[in-house]
């Protein structure tokens with residue numbers, strides 16, 4: 179009997195990220211019965227198969243024929259665990275690019291903070307990721323892989339995913355949307371438990387709205403006026419604040435979902451009660467929520483985290499204008515795993531330890 183010819187996958191073609199239908203189509207193209215598609219789907223998304231040779235329900239002969247087919251799993255190059263149990267992973271991708279992902283456990287939730295790009299081109303002055311430059315966009319399966327990696331390491335189901343790791347998700351919109359679909363339909367995470375966070379890219383907020391996802395949409399605002407915002411986020415220079423906010427209003431109208439505004443608090447820069455009032459006036463009347471993020475220190479920048487009193491005063495000023503507001507203290511600070519602290523750490527690249535597979 180002739181063995182079926184093994185389809186050679188293209189270099190950018192992984193099995194991870196494909197739907198049940200697409201996987202079924204693939205097994206058929208390999209001369210296998212369609213029910214193997216369901217098995218493959220289960221082993222990829224529920225059992226964490228890293229190679230087709232792991233899939234013991236497949237016939238031995240076929241397994242050895244397809245063991246080099248690309249599944250799309252990375253290797254954990256380094257892992258660090260903070261005292262609060264937040265775990266940061268440095269993942270090595272197939273082209274040896276390194277990307278960070280963070281697992282944040284609480285009693286009820288396991289949240290993964292995923293990266294959407296290797297590095298970031300936005301160059302925010304307070305963020306470590308941008309300081310390291312930009313390498314490339316991630317593929318959808320490289321985003322899904324991050325979630326599966328954290329799920330396996332914690333031996334617990336991931337409940338929430340936030341696109342707040344390295345990168346600007348709206349600069350990689352197609353792959354991010356594809357990963358949202360896979361996380362939802364194949365991994366089984368509710369769309370409402372996903373957050374896409376962006377500094378805002380012209381035209382892309384509308385494009386995201388057109389996908390009609392149920393995800394939470396977050397915009398990193400950080401300043402109540404354009405001049406200061408452009409200083410803090412050089413990548414936002416050509417996207418006037420008024421235009422960004424009018425796009426956010428349209429997003430709310432199109433999707434019926436509120437926008438979360440993230441606002442990093444930098445002592446003496448953007449944290450005065452006057453600036454809080456200016457912020458309140460900007461977003462008043464819009465279905466929204468403000469998330470205040472006290473600055474997490476990075477070595478490349480000179481900013482300070484405001485005193486607790488000033489943070490509370492800023493929050494109070496917003497509340498006076500009936501703005502819904504919460505303060506988000508980042509987890510994982512001790513291992514540089516908190517918001518804005520993700521970077522490709524050179525010392526880790528030179529001496530990896532411990533290496534997990």
Ligand code: SAH
Pocket residue numbers: 300302304305306341342343344345346347375376377396397398440441442471472473474475476517518519
């Ligand atoms: N590019 C996207 C997602 C990545 S950053 C975005 O900017 O929204 C996720 C959040 O962490 C953003 O709100 C970002 O501004 C914030 N952040 C970046 N650096 C930080 C730091 N040093 N301290 C606290 N928050 C930071």
